[in-house]
Amino acid sequence: MGISYRYDSRTKWSIYCLENLVNLHQLETLKCHFVPKSWRTPLVPLAVDLAFPLNLKKLTLSGCRISWKNMSTFGSLANLEVLKLKDFDFEDNKWKTNEGEFRKLKFLHIGSNNLEFWEVQGTHLSSLQCLSLRRCPDLKCIPSEIGEISTLQVIALFQCKKSVVTSAYSIQEEQQDLGNDGLQVHDYFYKIGTSFRNMYESHIFDPANIPC
Template sequence: MYDSTVRSLLHLADGLLSINICFPLLRVLDARNITFSMFPIEIVQLVNLRYIALIYIGKHEIPASISKLCNLQTLIVFRRLWYDKVWILYLPSEILKMPQLRHLLFEQGFLPCPSDAGNGNLQTLTGVIDFRCTVEALQRIPNLKTLGISYHYDSRTKWSIYCLENLFNLHQLETLKCDFVPKPSRKPLVPLVVDLAFPPNLKKLTLSGCRISWTNMLTFGSLANLEVLKLKDFDFEDSVWKTNEGEFRKLKFLHIGCKNLEFWEVEGTHLPSLQCLSLGNCPRLNCIPSEIGEIPTLQVIALFGCEKSVVTSAYSIQEEQQDLGNDGLQVHNHKDFYKIGNSFRKMIQKIEASV
């Protein structure tokens, strides 16, 4: 196997793998069927690698020597749960200095803010926890298109140190997912800063575990290019949501999971491009406004664990549209998203992916 000309290696069996210098020309290494307890240091000798995908268990740290992989474009490191323990992946600051790196995907990784040179090629950064969005840090990753971050907080957390309002400076950002996770699981939801700002080119936004102020909702509605909005496990500032004319002009996919939302006031012209409305974990919502049925582009209303009155209003909207000759609107009611059929799940995913 020495002096092998193999370029790609996908390890599909569960077991050990010798990835030493046997494959000097290796470009692709996918070993997600192996669980590593520590980073396989031999990898840094494979200087032709473009793509690495690994699974780890326990406390894991990627060595600074990974920066030797000057051709690396994609690094995927996921974790495997062990006795329900949550382990954090620690990343070296040198990782953002790798010139060809484009995609960094993790589940829970701690990335220190870069203090000097950054990476103008980086397009994807997901799974980073407690990332400080200082102006200096964001200037070192200016061309980021996809960002996934989470914040673990308690009653002593000072949100100003994370500088979330600076996300506006990522002018190329198209997809943002931000989760707020309380350290004691029964703590109340955390409020977002009032002056939270998003970059103008944002197309997909997912927020979970937080409280949304009406100022925030006006910010969401004013995003000219927003096509997907998911608000999960959150609270509104008030129990009534009123959309306005001119908001959400391009929004195609809307998911609402709000615990305190009771009334929703909307006109058919407020969401002119909506294709899929998804509602889940809205125990106080009394009904879906009938005006939703007037949206000409609407294809699907998906309900997950909603009250009977909400389900009834959805089918009433469907019947009304059928009476008007519109047979294209589908209504799907499920108690649990994870128990729905594959065909329906794929349909929802297809609509979202088409955006």
């Protein structure tokens, strides 16, 4: 299911009854796009008490501001395998994952945001197969602990700063020293038009194993 909300600074989100999404018990795929009426309109903050269907497997959100509590809400979805966050802001520029969250998450995409500091442990995101970062101008580096996730196959970077790319290759090199040659790093800084569809077609990813 896809939903698009057009808003301005006077919008009251209570009228949209987003809390009723939790009642869609069989829903597995949800895309929510928040579209401002003007580029001057601040990103809308996602309600901290917003709940999602427990059977949700794929969630895409764009055009909103996200709190730590929102991220914990996403992480508590027991069946979530794909999370895409696009054109959004973290409320305080930081994200710290917690033990026990995102147990089944295989694909994580973070794009066009203000994320600066990211803290994660190797036991978090324990099923992650693919990490995609696109236009994260403030992110200083990828946490080295990401390399400790045994299921990780691909780190894909799109227009990320040099320090982020360097950290990704450092993770790959460290894993190779440990005998893990399966982790791939792909930097698409100069290939602005590259999409995941293009990468699937070029056999960089196996779509049977990594969800899109």
